[in-house]
Structures are given as C-alpha cells and as structure tokens.
Amino acid sequence: MNTSTQSIPQLTRSRRRLPSELTILLVLVGISLTFEILGWILQGQSFLANTQRLAIMILQVSVIGIIAIGVTQVIISDGIDLSSGSIVGATAMISMSLAQASSFPRALYPGLTDLPVVIPVVAGLLVGIVCGAINGFLIAYSRIPPFIATLGMMVTARGFAKWYTKGQPISFPTDSFAAIGKGLAPVLIFLAVAAVMHIVLRYTRYGKFTYAIGANRQAARVSGINVERHTVKVYAVAGLLSALAGIVVASRGLTAQAGMGTSYELDAIAMAVIGGVSLSGGRGSIPGTMIGMVIFGVIISGFTFLRLDAYYQEMLKGVIIVAAVVADVYRQRKRVKS
Amino acid sequence: MVSPGTAAAIKRVLEATEADGLLAIEGIRKEFPGVLALDNVQLRIRPGTVHALMGENGAGKSTLMKIIAGIYQPDAGEIRLRGIPTVLKSPLDALEQGIAMIHQELQLMNWMTVAENIWIRREPKNSFGLIDHSKMVTMTEELFARLNIVLDPRAQVSELTVAQKQMVEIARAVSYESSVLIMDEPTSALTDREVEHLFSIIRDLRERGIGIVYITHKMNELFEIADEFTVFRDGKYVGTHSSKDVTRDDIIRMMVGREITDMFPKIDCPIGDVVLEVKNLNIPGVFYDISFSLRRGEILGLAGLVGSKRSNVAEALFGVTPAASGEILVNGKPVTIDSPSAAMSHGFAFLTEDRKETGCFLILNCLENIQSALITRSHVNAGFVDQSTVTKLAEEMAAKLRVKTPNLYETVENLSGGNQQKLLIARWLLTKPRILILDEPTRGIDVGAKSEIHRLITALAAEGVAVLMISSELPEVLGMSDRIVVMHEGHVSGVLDRAEANQVKIMDLAAR
Ligand SMILES: Nc1ncnc2c1ncn2[C@@H]1O[C@H](COP(=O)(O)OP(=O)(O)OP(=O)(O)O)[C@@H](O)[C@H]1O
Ligand SMILES: [Mg+2]
Numbered sequence: 001m002n003t004s005t006q007s008i009p010q011l012t013r014s015r016r017r018l019p020s021e022l023t024i025l026l027v028l029v030g031i032s033l034t035f036e037i038l039g040w041i042l043q044g045q046s047f048l049a050n051t052q053r054l055a056i057m058i059l060q061v062s063v064i065g066i067i068a069i070g071v072t073q074v075i076i077s078d079g080i081d082l083s084s085g086s087i088v089g090a091t092a093m094i095s096m097s098l099a100q101a102s103s104f105p106r107a108l109y110p111g112l113t114d115l116p117v118v119i120p121v122v123a124g125l126l127v128g129i130v131c132g133a134i135n136g137f138l139i140a141y142s143r144i145p146p147f148i149a150t151l152g153m154m155v156t157a158r159g160f161a162k163w164y165t166k167g168q169p170i171s172f173p174t175d176s177f178a179a180i181g182k183g184l185a186p187v188l189i190f191l192a193v194a195a196v197m198h199i200v201l202r203y204t205r206y207g208k209f210t211y212a213i214g215a216n217r218q219a220a221r222v223s224g225i226n227v228e229r230h231t232v233k234v235y236a237v238a239g240l241l242s243a244l245a246g247i248v249v250a251s252r253g254l255t256a257q258a259g260m261g262t263s264y265e266l267d268a269i270a271m272a273v274i275g276g277v278s279l280s281g282g283r284g285s286i287p288g289t290m291i292g293m294v295i296f297g298v299i300i301s302g303f304t305f306l307r308l309d310a311y312y313q314e315m316l317k318g319v320i321i322v323a324a325v326v327a328d329v330y331r332q333r334k335r336v337k338s
Numbered sequence: 339m340v341s342p343g344t345a346a347a348i349k350r351v352l353e354a355t356e357a358d359g360l361l362a363i364e365g366i367r368k369e370f371p372g373v374l375a376l377d378n379v380q381l382r383i384r385p386g387t388v389h390a391l392m393g394e395n396g397a398g399k400s401t402l403m404k405i406i407a408g409i410y411q412p413d414a415g416e417i418r419l420r421g422i423p424t425v426l427k428s429p430l431d432a433l434e435q436g437i438a439m440i441h442q443e444l445q446l447m448n449w450m451t452v453a454e455n456i457w458i459r460r461e462p463k464n465s466f467g468l469i470d471h472s473k474m475v476t477m478t479e480e481l482f483a484r485l486n487i488v489l490d491p492r493a494q495v496s497e498l499t500v501a502q503k504q505m506v507e508i509a510r511a512v513s514y515e516s517s518v519l520i521m522d523e524p525t526s527a528l529t530d531r532e533v534e535h536l537f538s539i540i541r542d543l544r545e546r547g548i549g550i551v552y553i554t555h556k557m558n559e560l561f562e563i564a565d566e567f568t569v570f571r572d573g574k575y576v577g578t579h580s581s582k583d584v585t586r587d588d589i590i591r592m593m594v595g596r597e598i599t600d601m602f603p604k605i606d607c608p609i610g611d612v613v614l615e616v617k618n619l620n621i622p623g624v625f626y627d628i629s630f631s632l633r634r635g636e637i638l639g640l641a642g643l644v645g646s647k648r649s650n651v652a653e654a655l656f657g658v659t660p661a662a663s664g665e666i667l668v669n670g671k672p673v674t675i676d677s678p679s680a681a682m683s684h685g686f687a688f689l690t691e692d693r694k695e696t697g698c699f700l701i702l703n704c705l706e707n708i709q710s711a712l713i714t715r716s717h718v719n720a721g722f723v724d725q726s727t728v729t730k731l732a733e734e735m736a737a738k739l740r741v742k743t744p745n746l747y748e749t750v751e752n753l754s755g756g757n758q759q760k761l762l763i764a765r766w767l768l769t770k771p772r773i774l775i776l777d778e779p780t781r782g783i784d785v786g787a788k789s790e791i792h793r794l795i796t797a798l799a800a801e802g803v804a805v806l807m808i809s810s811e812l813p814e815v816l817g818m819s820d821r822i823v824v825m826h827e828g829h830v831s832g833v834l835d836r837a838e839a840n841q842v843k844i845m846d847l848a849a850r
Contacts, residue, residue: 204721205713212710215699222658222696223765224682224714282701 024276024291031295035302047305054301055184061297062190063245063252065290067268068275069190069197070241072289075272076201077234078214078281079139079146083153084242084268087131088261089161091246095124095177096170096256104172108165117176124247125240131157132239136232150235154265161258171255181252189248193241198286210234214281266321271296274324292324358421359384360549361406361437361518366415368401370752372744375401376412379575381568383518383549388540390552390564390581392593394784395756396742398573399553400442403520406551407439408432419518438516440507442523442553442755442782443694446495453478453491456510481513485539500527500692501644508536512543519543520551523755525559526781527691529643529810531849537563555756555784556811557586569593594786602792602817607800609820610634612670614773614804616655619664624650625828628664632773637795637805639819641812642848646825648808649691652775655806656688657681658696668773682715685772689762689779691808693755697762700751704743707750707761708732712768735764738794740787755782763791767798774798777808792818812841826850 032048039047048054067084074081099120102113131153138149179185201207209230212220221227245264250256275292277284299320303313363381367374376398383389391399404410406417408426417424419435426432432439446455453474454461462477464470478491487505495503504527511519521540525533540550540563552564560567561581569576569592576592612631619628625647632638642648654661657675665672668684675681681688690696699707709717709728717724732746739760743753750758759782766774779795780788795818799805809815815822822834824847832847 203723203725205718205723206721208706208710208713208723211702211706212699215702216696218696219699220710222656222678222688222690223710224679225710226677226679282699 020276021285021288021291024274024288024295028291028295028298031302032298035298035305038302038306042306047302053305057297057301058187058294059184060300061271061293062186063248064264064267065190065271065293066186066193066245066248067242067264068271068289068293069193069286070238071265071268072272072275072277072284072286073197073201073207073210073234074146074238075269075277075279076214076281076284077210077231078217079231079234080150080269080279081132081135081235081238081242082147082150082265083131083135083157084238084245085261085264085266086154086157086161087128087239087242088246088249088264089258090131090157090164091124091127091243092250092256092260093161093164093170093258094127095120095247096173096250097164098123099173099177099251100170101172101174107172108170114174117174117180120173120177121180121247125243128239128241128243128246129236130239132236132242133232135239136235139235140228140231158258158262161260164258167258169255169257173251173254177251178254179251181248181250186248186252189244193244194286194290201286206230206233211282214283216282267296270317270321270324273321273328276328278328279325296320358382358418360420362416362418362421363402363406364416364418366402366405366417367413368398368405368410369413372748373752375573376405377573378415379570379573381551381575382578383551384566385517385549386544386547387565388544388550388552388563390554390560390567391570392553392560392567392589393570394572394593394742394786395740395760395782396572396754397570397593397784399570400522400754402570403439403522403551403553406432406518407437407520433514433516436517437520438511438514438518439520440511440522440524442526444500444503444507444692446503446506448494448496450495451491452489452493452495452498452506455495455506456481456491456513478509481509485509485512486535499644499649501529501532504528505532508539512539516548518549518551520553522553523555523782524552525554525556527778527810530812530845531643533559555782555788557589557785558813560589561586571595590785593784602789602814604637604792604818605796605800607635607796609636610802613668614655614806615665615667615670617665617667619651619654619661619666621650621654621659621662625654625825628825628830630823630830630833632804632806634802634804635799636820637799637807637818639815639822640806640808640825641815641822641844642825642831644810645827646848647828648825649777650828651825652688652777652806652808653690655681656686656775658688658690679714682711682769686775687711687766687769687771687773688775689766689777691777691781693758693762693781698750698758701749703747703749704736704741704753704761705729705732705746708736708746708764708768711765715769731768732764735768736761738790739764740790756784756787759783760787760791763794767794771803773804773806775806775808778810779807780809780811780814812844815844816841824848 035047039045071081071084097108098112098115100107100113107113135150135153138144139146209225212225213227213230217227246261249260271293272289273279274295275288277289359382361383366376366379368376379402393399405412408429408431417426456478457474461469462473475491482489487509489502504524508524524536543550564581566578566580568578571593610633612633614632617629620626628651640648653659657677657680660676666675673684709732712728713723717728736746741760742757763779780791783791795805807818816839820836822839822844823830824832824844826848831850834843
C-alpha cells in the first residue's frame with residue numbers, strides 16, 4: 001500500500017481567532033467610558049460629547065503619532081529608538097533655518113530666504129534619514145545594542161540642535177512652510193503615513209522581513225534575509241518619520257527651538273506598546289499603534305478635563321507606560337502557559 | 339500502634355497502587371482553540387518500566403506529557419500518583435511530586451553555564467547564602483561521572499552542539515531523582531553512540547524502580563528499550579501492549595491506521611555532472627581539509643558521530659559561518675559564500691538542525707514560516723509580495739507534507755514538533771534549489787510522513803537536484819544515499835559507495 005493514496009488533509013483558510021487589536025480597542029472604550037462617568041460625577045458634564053475637545057486631543061497626539069508609526073516597525077524588528085525626540089529637534093532647526101521669509105530682517109541665512117518649500121522639507125527629511133541610517137549601521141554592523149546606539153544619537157542630535165544656533169530659536173517661516181502644520185494638516189499627514197506603513201508592513205517584502213527579523217534573527221538570516229541591510233532600512237525609515245514630525249511641529253509653531261521634541265521618543269514608544277507592539281519583537285501592527293495613540297491622547301486629555309494637576313499628570317503618565325509594558329510581559333507569559 | 343482505620347486506609351492505598359502502578363491517567367481531555375488535542379485518553383506507568391508513547395505527529399503525545407509535568411491543565415480527567423488523585427498545578431508542583439520531564443524542544447538557558455543550567459533554583463549556597471560555584475561544579479562533575487557524560491560543567495551552553503545540549507537536559511532531568519521521568523524524543527538529535535549511552539542510563543534508572551515515559555519516532559528504539567507501549571491516534575487512545583507481543587508493522591498499523599512498507603523508496607536515477615565541489619575547506623579548530631564533490635541527481639550522505647562537525651561543514655557551505663579557507667566550486671566556477679543569501683543565489687538551500695534556534699519563527703504563523711525564504715528571491719513585484727500565488731504554493735506543499743494544523747494562519751509554536759519540522763522542509767522545497775543541504779531532515783517526524791519526505795527527496799534528486807544529507811539515523815543514510823562521506827572529529831575519514839556501504843563500515847570510519 002502506498003501512503004499517497006491516503007486523503008491529503010485539507011487546510012482551511014479561515015482566520016478564526018479575534019485580532020489582538022480588538023482587546024486594545026476594548027481598553028480604549030473602557031477608559032473613555034471611565035472618563036465619561038467621572039466627568040458627570042466630578043465636572044457635571046460629558047467628556048466624549050465635546051467634539052472640540054476630541055479634535056484638540058487628536059491634534060495633540062498626531063505629531064507624536066507620526067513618530068510612533070516609525071517606532072512601531074523598529075520595535076517589531078526587535079529594536080528600540082530613543083533618538084526620535086532629538087531628531088525632531090535637529091530637523092526642526094535645519095528645516096526652519098531654510099524656510100525663513102525674506103520679510104524677516106534677521107534671518108539665519110540672509111541669502112537663503114524665501115526658498116521654495118520643498119527645500120527645507122527635503123533637507124529636514126534627509127537629516128532624519130541620515131541620523132536613522134547611522135543608528136542602523138551602528139546596530140547592524142558593530143553589534144551595539146539598539147538602546148545604546150540610539151541613546152548616543154539622542155544626545156548627539158540634541159547637541160547638534162543646540163549648537164546650530166548656539167541655543168537661539170529660529171522663526172518667521174514662509175507662508176508655504178507654515179501651511180504644512182496648519183489646522184488639521186498634522187492629522188491628515190499622520191493618517192497618510194499610517195495608511196502607507198500599514199500596507200508596507202502587511203503586503204510588502206519589507207514588512208515580512210521586519211516581522212521575521214524580530215521573531216527570530218538567526219532564522220531570518222538563514223532564510224536568506226540580509227538582516228544587516230534591512231536593519232539599516234528600518235532605522236532610516238524611523239529617522240525619516242521623526243524628521244517629518246519635526247517639520248510639522250516647527251511649521252505649526254512657526255518657530256524652531258533646540259529643545260523641541262524632548263521626550264517624544266518615550267511617548268511614541270508608549271503609544272506603540274500600549275497598542276500591543278511587543279518589546280520582544282515580531283508582534284504588533286499599525287492599527288494597534290493607532291489605537292494605542294488614541295488611548296494615550298484620551299488619558300492626557302481626560303486628566304486635563306478632570307483638572308488634574310500637571311505634575312500628577314506627568315507622574316501618572318509614567319505609571320501608564322509601565323503598566324503597558326507590564327501588560328506586554330503578562331501577555332507573553334500567558335502565551336507561554338497555554 | 340496504627341489504628342485499624344489507618345491500617346485499612348494504608349491497605350486501600352497499597353491496593354490502589356497495585357492496580358494503578360506509579361502513575362495512572364484516565365479520561366484526559368484537552369482542547370486548544372480549534373484543536374481537540376486529547377480526547378479521553380489513558381495511560382498507566384508501572385515502576386521500573388520503560389513505557390513508550392507512540393503516535394503520529396500531532397497525535398497529542400507532548401500535550402499529555404505537558405499535562406503530567408504540570409505545564410497544561412487538563413479540561414477533564416484524572417491523574418493518580420501512586421493511587422492518589424493528584425492535581426499538578428505547575429511544573430514546580432510536578433517536580434516536587436516526583437515528576438521530571440525532558441522536553442521535545444531544548445529548554446536550556448543559552449547564556450549560562452552547564453552547571454548553572456542543571457542546578458537552577460537548587461544552587462548550593464555557601465555560609466553567606468551566596469551561590470557556591472565551586473560546589474556546584476563538583477556536584478555537576480559527580481552527576482556526570484555517574485552518567486558517564488564527558489562535558490565541562492563550566493562551559494557555556496550556547497557553545498555546545500545540539501547533542502551535547504540534549505545530554506545536559508538528560509542530566510538535569512536525572513538530577514531531580516524523580517520517580518517518574520518523561521522523555522519526549524530525547525534521541526532525535528543523537529547519533530547511535532549517544533543513543534546507546536542514553537539507553538544505559540535509562541536501564542540503570544529502570545533498575546532503580548523509576549517509571550519512564552519514552553516518546554520516539556524511531557521504531558528500532560522501541561524494541562530495544564521499551565517494556566510496554568501505548569499508542570495514540572488523533573488525540574485518542576488506541577491501545578496498550580507489551581512490546582514483546584507485537585511486531586513493528588502492528589505498531590505502525592495502530593499508529594497510522596494503514597500499512598507503510600517501502601521505508602526508503604530510493605529510485606535509481608541518472609547521476610549527472612559535478613554541481614558542487616568542495617576543496618580543502620577549513621575552519622581552524624572546527625574542521626580541516628574537507629573535500630568532496632556532489633553531482634546532479636546524487637544524494638550524498640554525510641555520516642559521523644556527534645562532534646564530527648558535520649553540521650559545521652553544512653553551515654560553512656551555506657555561509658552561516660563562512661569557512662576560513664578552501665574553495666567552493668558551483669558548476670565548476672569558484673564562488674564566494676559569505677552569507678546565506680549569497681549561498682541562495684548560487685542555488686543552495688539549507689534545512690538547519692536546530693529548528694527552534696535557527697529554523698522556526700515560533701511567534702509567526704505557518705504561512706510566514708513557509709514563505710520566508712521564497713520571498714527573498716522571487717514572487718515579489720515592486721516590493722509587494724504576490725501573496726495569492728505564494729499562499730497557494732504554501733498550501734499545496736503543506737498538504738503534500740501532511741502538516742497537521744487547523745489552517746496556515748495558526749501560530750507555529752502551537753504546532754507539534756514534527757509538524758514544525760515539516761514546515762521548515764516546505765520552506766526550502768519551495769525555493770526550488772539546485773543544491774539541497776538537509777541537516778537531520780526527518781528529526782521528530784513520524785513514520786508515515788518520513789517515508790513521504792524520503793519520497794520527495796528522491797523525486798527531487800530524480801529531477802536533477804543535488805542533495806547533501808546529514809543524518810544520525812544510519813538506516814536513513816544507508817537507505818537514501820548514493821555515496822556516503824564519513825567524518826571523524828572534523829576530518830573526512832572515508833567515502834563509501836552505496837554498494838559497499840553498511841553500518842559496520844560507517845561506524846568503523848566514524849569512530850576510528
Ligand atoms: N498550545 C497549543 N495551542 C494550540 N494547539 C496546540 C497547542 N499545543 C498543541 N496543539 C495541537 O495539539 C495537537 C497535539 O500536539 P502535540 O504536540 O501533543 O503532538 P505530538 O504527538 O507531540 O506530535 P509530535 O510527534 O510532532 O511531537 C497538535 O495538533 C497541535 O497542533
Ligand atoms: Mg511532540
């Protein structure tokens with residue numbers, strides 16, 4: 001008798017299990033309802049039924065959200081990026097210095113005023129790509145842990161931003177540069193970035209490689225993936241998105257300061273982790289991070305709404321970040337158990 | 339004085355023990371989302387016996403063992419230890435009740451030493467309450483001396499070969515001095531010599547009254563070591579027999595529900611030109627002056643004992659750890675292979691030995707695992723993966739290899755060991771290699787699927803693929819290979835033709 005005469009098992013194509021994003025969505029709903037109830041009790045008004053508040057909240061988190069999208073793919077590849085906030089500062093300075101209007105008498109480069117908007121934008125993005133690529137090179141080829149490499153970039157890029165004008169802010173951009181961050185533009189930019197990255201992570205080879213490297217670096221290498229080259233790309237993309245965020249912040253604020261973006265990296269990492277991106281790599285998604293971002297925003301705006309002291313807010317933010325990581329660890333452990 | 343009531347109770351327990359043996363499992367059921375892994379199964383382990391648990395890949399063997407070791411909780415059923423109904427709440431609980439387990443997948447901590455791995459949580463302390471490292475080393479040496487294991491207790495586990503790691507696992511399990519010892523495929527990474535060694539350890543434990551549960555897919559081991567065996571099929575209990583009363587074919591019929599006769603379906607196919615030529619390949623301290631050639635349509639076996647560095651040669655050929663010197667010629671042209679992707683561009687594929695470390699993406703799904711190598715060179719347009727085609731190819735290959743999974747979107751860590759191995763084979767077969775290197779291809783694979791995989795390998799050879807196969811199972815090497823290169827401690831000690839090769843000659847060359 002021949003084994004191949006046996007019927008071959010049929011594989012079904014259904015995906016039965018609920019996506020993990022759903023759990024995070026439930027957390028969001030729970031938190032929102034809590035603030036709603038507390039609102040009626042403590043403030044005598046609704047938290048959710050205030051579209052203006054929600055619009056402000058989304059605007060606030062969108063800029064960091066752009067960074068979180070880049071950070072998401074870094075964490076999925078089992079890395080971390082601490083340099084995003086400093087890259088925001090550095091790019092804000094550079095692009096603003098090339099975006100000044102000639103009507104301003106004390107421009108940094110008096111010969112380079114009223115330039116077309118693409119020049120400051122492209123220059124800023126290039127700075128981000130270069131910083132990110134340096135991170136990636138260090139991590140991939142000299143085997144420095146991502147934490148250390150990007151910590152180095154964090155300090156260096158911040159130092160650069162301060163040195164650039166010896167600490168002086170730069171202001172008065174052209175109207176076209178100022179338009180980048182006006183009104184709801186940051187939200188639209190964020191949505192576009194998120195949509196593109198979602199498609200990239202799900203349907204392209206770049207995405208597949210990112211997950212594979214994060215899940216098992218050795219196995220990825222043996223599968224023929226050029227792990228080093230891909231790592232450089234991932235960090236360069238993260239740098240690019242931090243730079244984009246820097247340009248948006250500078251444009252929206254009509255000014256650039258060396259201290260811009262301080263601690264954005266932590267908020268971005270927190271959004272990703274709250275959204276279910278696993279710090280041990282290989283797991284997470286853009287929809288997850290987007291929900292994580294909204295949760296983050298709801299919490300901040302909810303605290304403000306409840307008139308919680310700013311200092312308490314900051315402390316509670318720390319608690320929330322730790323709680324998100326604990327939840328991640330717990331999820332891992334539960335997975336191992338059964 | 340013992341009161342009459344107590345005496346009666348003791349008598350009851352003793353009687354129950356008599357009937358139950360050491361460990362009795364009854365009516366166990368375990369369901370995972372979408373999979374009924376165990377359905378009303380039973381098992382009885384008597385002290386001083388080796389009880390083999392048999393079944394196809396995914397039959398539920400490891401799941402039951404994990405229940406006995408306190409890792410999973412059963413949905414229903416009873417576990418009686420010496421006649422007393424017991425709940426095993428956690429692995430620690432099971433250990434304390436005298437149940438130790440050697441897992442199918444290695445569970446060692448790579449960055450710690452051998453001694454630290456063995457005595458974890460039970461480290462000897464000095465008078466300051468700190469860990470006494472020298473005592474720990476001595477204890478390890480004593481343990482190794484008793485078990486005849488030659489290994490440095492201070493060596494870091496990440497430096498060991500898979501077989502050495504397996505021996506450490508065995509030593510650790512024995513060190514618990516448990517009354518029930520579970521061994522889930524302990525020999526899948528061992529060559530005959532270590533298997534013999536393990537058997538002598540097992541016989542010694544059996545003598546001392548320990549009950550051993552032994553899982554294996556190697557039929558000859560069953561008759562050599564097992565006293566009794568139980569068969570599961572698709573999560574159901576089929577039967578328990580004494581191994582004296584049955585033949586190999588009986589067992590296979592019980593396991594598979596059909597007959598499998600041609601185990602090594604070797605087809606004689608024309609052997610063509612030399613595809614791969616290896617000249618004086620060296621990695622100082624690992625292997626020396628490795629030279630051989632491989633032709634189109636040829637299956638070249640690579641045999642040797644553990645420590646013969648067969649796997650290192652394979653890794654060098656595929657660029658995982660490139661060779662320090664020597665030449666590799668593909669189709670007569672010298673090539674530089676400094677990374678796996680370079681090797682793949684010359685038509686190589688490489689199934690690694692250690693599926694957990696270098697094989698599977700455990701947290702990703704089956705599809706991602708199968709397609710990972712394929713999409714590095716094809717089926718990608720402008721960066722986008724041609725997912726519908728790739729999915730179709732993956733589904734076909736998974737069905738051909740009889741991968742048992744609810745669907746391809748199942749996370750791979752939920753698959754049984756043998757099914758994980760099948761996914762890795764599928765991964766490499768899909769890349770349509772010209773030179774296929776297989777390191778222990780049928781590790782942990784059941785008899786039915788094994789002959790299917792052998793058939794596939796032979797069919798590939800018939801299509802002109804050159805195959806280099808490392809295997810610790812001599813019957814497999816002898817049955818499949820056209821020629822056999824035997825290695826001994828990093829050197830090629832001989833090359834045998836299919837016609838002249840036999841077990842004795844191979845062992846002679848391998849052991850010197
Ligand atoms: N944690 C889990 N989640 C979901 N399904 C699981 C899980 N563990 C095991 N299974 C499923 O249960 C079935 C039995 O698996 P098990 O590992 O017990 O098989 P096995 O008999 O040990 O096979 P092998 O010989 O391949 O090791 C398989 O179909 C497997 O996919
Ligand atoms: Mg198993």
